[in-house]
Amino acid sequence: MLEVTDLGCVRGDRRLFSDVNFTLSSGSYLQVQGPNGSGKTSLLRLICGLLAPSEGHIRWQGANIGSLGEDYFTSLSYVGHRNGLKEELTPIENLRVTSGLSGTQLSQQEATSILGKIGLSGRDHLPARLLSEGQRRRTALARLMTCETSLWVLDEVLTSLDSSAVRFVTSLLEEHLNKGGIAVVATHHELDLSANSYQQLNLAS
């Protein structure tokens, strides 16, 4: 369970948002909306623990995420608006390295089949810098299919994806929520999800 209480964010001398409150139990989905510069990315980075909150608390399973340290990261997957891919490595190498770093060993065949499912078959031996923006985004999202984490934090992941890829991500999210996962997604798209708990947070208000 993810609990956010009275969270505020100040960057430089600008206040982005204050008094953000929400509670996400297993199987719930939170869509974060707001105009550009309203602090969507900052909110997601706060939830990941990349930023330290200046006000308020973020608790995971009842404990403050700052005190959980690395234990928190075993249950967290984050895909940022920068894809987090090495340009020199192929999608297969990228996927194997990122899952290896989070403790899941992935063989060459497993990586190939996962990338095939996300629509990159035939492209998985090219260095990532030769791929299109959408293909790179797909490679970054393939990471979600290898992990067993319960909290997904996705930042603007649907940009530069075509409609079939958006459908694929939707089904991926649906499956994750059905398994009892939690997803926090910053996006302007209304996703067609049948989650048992669908919340929206608008940072503009």
Add this chain to the structure above:
Amino acid sequence: MFRWVVVRDLTLAWKGRVDVLSTLFFFLIVVSLFPLGIGPETHLLRLIAPGVVWVAALLASMLSLGRLFANDYQDGTLEQLLLTPQPLYLVVLGKVMALWLVSGVPLALLSPVLGIQFGLPRNALFVLVVSLLLGTPVLALIGSIGAALTLGLRGGGLLVSILVLPLYIPVLIFGAGAVDASIMDSGVQGSLSLLGALLMLSLVFAPWATAAALRISLE
């Protein structure tokens, strides 16, 4: 997981081997300029050899620091590394170890060839290699603090040298001191032991400081 950090950085170093080789060539050329500039005065060359090789090693390892975090910072993989379920201390240690394997080790192994240019006796060549093998990991460890602190700053490269070079001085003194002592045929153990002590000290504290600096730089 620690293994994956090392494997990842070694693979990336292999794919970008031009960068790695150019640092090595820099080291070779800087050291080779001195015999050419000073002329064939064996006695003088032998006297300055330890200092010259060690100063060049210092500069070369500083040049390689740019590769340590800057690329990962730009493409967002550093964020991912911070979010892996293992202590950041180990991530940093893995990255520094990979950097040392591709910059420090080849530099140390090349140094006897350079020592011959300066007319160093055989036992001094051996001490040179040992001192560099002990000293270059310290340089990489201390340098990683500077690289993490200046991450994302404009003109970070110059700032790193101002921050880090003063901290390299003890390594320079004991490293060059050990080679000097072996030329003079006095005991080298003292200097080498101190280099080893510096290595232990920086293994314990530097990755921890670098991890803290990385968290600040990524906020």
